[in-house]
Amino acid sequence: MAEKEVIKSLEELLTGSHAHISFEDAVKDVPEKIRGVVPDNMPYSIWQLVEHIRIAQWDILEFSRHPGHQSPPWPEGYWPKDPAPKDDNAWKESIAQIKKDCAEFIKLLKRPDADLYAPFTHGDGQHLFREALLIADHTSYHTGEIVAVRRMLGAWK
Template sequence: MKDTNAVVIKALKELINGGHAHATFEDAVKELPAKLRGEVPENMPYSVWQLVEHIRITQWDILEFSRNPKHQSPPWPEGYWPKEHAPKDANAWKESIAQVNRERKEFLKLLDEPGVDLYTPFEHGSGQNLLREAMLIADHTSYHTGEIIVLRRLLGAWD
């Protein structure tokens, strides 16, 4: 019988990387015209840029919380949502997406550490453990990736 921890870790990695039953974060942001990145469709509260940044900030916070007991999270909710509707330039857009991808890989490395404990609550926090944080990254990113696709549909930029 396979090591249960290895099976759970493999499933978590697949969940965090996305795909399978839905579009990935990379699919959702791919080839979005620059002029649409800051557009807020009618009756919607945010732009694609704001969602991308929200995903980036939240994932960074979860990663740092999971590996650094001294990490201080931003204030909720204002610290997790950018005020600007659009990136300042193409480089800001590219860097935000690159950071999401880099820090996703950094989080996945935590799951590969020898003797990793998914279940014991961290000494800091209020009962969180690595399993919960991994599922939180996957769930949060998936949810907002779906919203990015909805916004792209509303903007006429999704097939």
């Protein structure tokens, strides 16, 4: 019973917004004209933050389910060079992929044979519970940055 509660809590952490705004709400209705703007004294645009979230989450998902997965080189493989998406479709695809990969990770947690705390056969001690927390923590951190950039650009309520 306790394991099901842990999985439920992890799913809520990955998809919800208890202590802060959700990723989905942070990127909702971002005007196309500001997606690629890098504000003064900030290193990234909203697009770069969204893509970074997508790439990092994908990497964690693939690492968690495929022992032979090769992560991109750090840091250049995790950050897009272009500050703006090539078009509105690229923006929508990135956000959809983040949602899809999160759902795929939750499926890993819910597999009948899943052991949340068993170290993977690869890596250096990582396990599903740790990787779920890593995705949630990383996404939350950068979601806050998205909101801050939106505020700087006058596109936040």
